[in-house]
Amino acid sequence: MDELSSFDHENRQEILLTPGPLTTSANVKKAMLIDHGTWDDDYKGVTQEIRGELLAIGKASPKAYTSVLMQGSGTFCVEATLGTAIPQNQASVLMIAINGAYGERMAQIADYYGITHIDLQFNEDQPVDPARVLDEIAKHPEVTHFAVVHCETTTGILNPIERIIPILNKMGIVTIVDAMSSFGGVPIDINRLGVDYLISSANKCIQGVPGFGFVIAKKSVIDKTQGNARSLSLDLYEQYRCFEDHDGKWRFTSPTHVVYAFQEAIEELKDEGGVEARTQRYKANEQLLRNKMILLDYEPVIDEQVQSPIITTFKYPSENFDFHQLYEFLKDRGFVIYPGKVSKIDSFRIGNIGEVYEADIERLVALVGKYDKSVIKSV
């Protein structure tokens, strides 16, 4: 890791305190300066290497699991998974545990595809409750598939998938986890979870750039999904078969530069000491941010016990608070923060992930301290 990666002030590269795209290292950006062909054996080799590394990062045995890369943003992968995992018949019923915008998005995808779904709503500032999930599952024996978000990026809350997925797995329910903003930044043991599909993307905690996502899928389960897909380009089964049958060949044109950047990002994750070390760095960022912001009278939306190290949501400090002004103030000084997404509370978010260190957080909160939050919205 070199100094340039996060402190490139001469070129006025802002630090993105956002949950992806996020601040990447100089070497990740550099990896994109070469053009590559997609039919090339080296390129296919890189793809295969990445597929293997993703299994290792998620502690998924290569015997039982495969990883399938998919062009597009993270949502494309969620859509490909729901649209391929769930057969096109009336007998398939999806239960979705929802405590934020990304859970809602899965319900929206199910609507588009005409998938029968039961939505289990939880408060946005509360984690999904395993006892209630199991209760509802007992009340709905027709449920064949279950989906939940791991880190709900809406608030930064961490849902207790360890206390839900293994139980549903034993019951024979196909389980789908949107681990978009947690994979690589929070330890996940896929073997132990027994999860059938776990989804993430290049531009979150692995610290790559946007352009593709990936699904870690149980082979015995994805093997049974041929012909299920409602979309040609989002057919996860055919995408998987193409990688398997053609030595890492992507099915359609792939984001070559992004793939090379991702390979570099994985190397940097390993150099940092793996997922555990990265979690510690993100946690240190998060705790520093939370504590200093509280001192400045910015109150977090969720409890510390359920807070992930990924992103922190703060309430507006007053009714007339003008987020846009704070945003511009910080942007002028080199930091990009993120608007809120909580439906019932006026809030904004600050991400702790990416090529970001405690020194960056220190500088950010010093600036927030200088910002006069009594400046109100001009009418």
Ligand SMILES: *Cc1c(COP(=O)(O)O)cnc(C)c1O
């Ligand atoms: C980022 C994210 C997604 C995907 O969003 P895209 O904008 O499609 O990349 C999905 N779920 C969660 C929890 C996320 O954080």
